[in-house]
């Protein structure tokens with residue numbers, strides 16, 4: 001299948017292909033809903049925001065190379081059976097567009113994905129050619145996130161890994177069975193193979209940061225995306241899948257994307273109401289516990305309780321099921337114990353450990369150290385007093401936490417609609 005839409009203007013192509021890219025969450029796109037053409041309405045040109053490996057917020061041109069797909073995935077707006085405008089850039093057009101935007105200070109980098117318009121190698125080639133032009137001819141050293149085409153040859157993947165800062169391949173759905181049902185032309189083995197091959201290229205990510213600097217290959221690592229709510233898998237199943245991926249070949253990040261219905265298809269669920277954003281949000285929080293708080297999946301969920309609690313964040317839900325561990329003495333608890341307290345994040349733990357070398361901490365010190373006392377107080381004492389304002393009983397604490405969580409979640413989820421998914425996830429999970 002040849003690239004199409006060559007009679008379109010560059011502006012029309014940009015409009016079509018940036019619109020076609022907006023459902024991909026794995027670059028932590030802003031998904032901004034601001035209306036109007038005034039100053040700063042950058043989302044209309046496909047500009048989104050992402051977080052670089054060093055934590056800076058950067059603007060990206062988020063765009064598909066082509067939306068002309070030979071596959072027919074049930075959930076996808078770009079699928080072959082949809083009757084809508086198709087367009088493709090040429091590598092020279094896209095590289096020039098990117099560099100023009102960069103020179104005008106609109107963007108600092110590029111998120112490039114594509115529909116599969118030909119066989120994997122032929123679909124991957126023009127993406128690579130775009131990167132070659134940017135890195136070579138235009139001497140562009142900005143951030144590039146490339147979504148690779150699974151099934152392409154190892155040589156193309158190796159070149160992509162040298163040219164891009166981050167690469168991703170979407171696992172799409174939580175199980176092979178669901179992938180077969182909704183995206184039968186995709187091959188799970190080929191997607192997993194991408195992770196293995198890139199892992200082999202990048203070597204041992206567990207090396208100390210200093211010695212990793214010489215590996216200038218895909219330095220920001222691999223990520224993937226899973227759609228949540230299009231198929232019947234439980235949160236337990238989704239987290240088990242994510243955990244397996246993290247334990248496997250060098251995957252840095254799993255993005256969860258609440259299913260947004262864009263097609264009518266008998267294989268898809270009829271969604272009443274808004275996309276499952278609260279569920280997506282809880283999954284990000286649980287994912288954070290797996291990656292940074294040394295929780296195991298089976299501590300968060302089990303077959304008897306396979307769904308995350310919508311009223312409580314997963315760390316608070318765990319603590320409430322394990323009140324036998326609490327309240328902890330903030331002056332004596334170990335680092336690992338402190339990390340398990342709801343409302344006490346990693347930075348707060350470090351501050352507690354540092355501060356208590358100098359002084360005996362009391363309730364009034366903790367707020368100053370950044371502890372979210374609205375949640376943490378029910379699980380702490382200062383050596384003399386329990387810090388909660390309700391009895392240390394599951395029903396009392398649940399009620400107190402639930403009302404706090406409802407307030408916080410409604411604020412944060414409205415933030416989530418308008419802000420970068422990853423920003424929101426970070427903001428939400430920073431002091432779990």
Ligand code: SF4
Pocket residue numbers: 069070071072073076077078079080114115116183
């Ligand atoms: S391969 Fe599937 S998910 Fe990707 S663009 Fe084509 S139809 Fe959409």
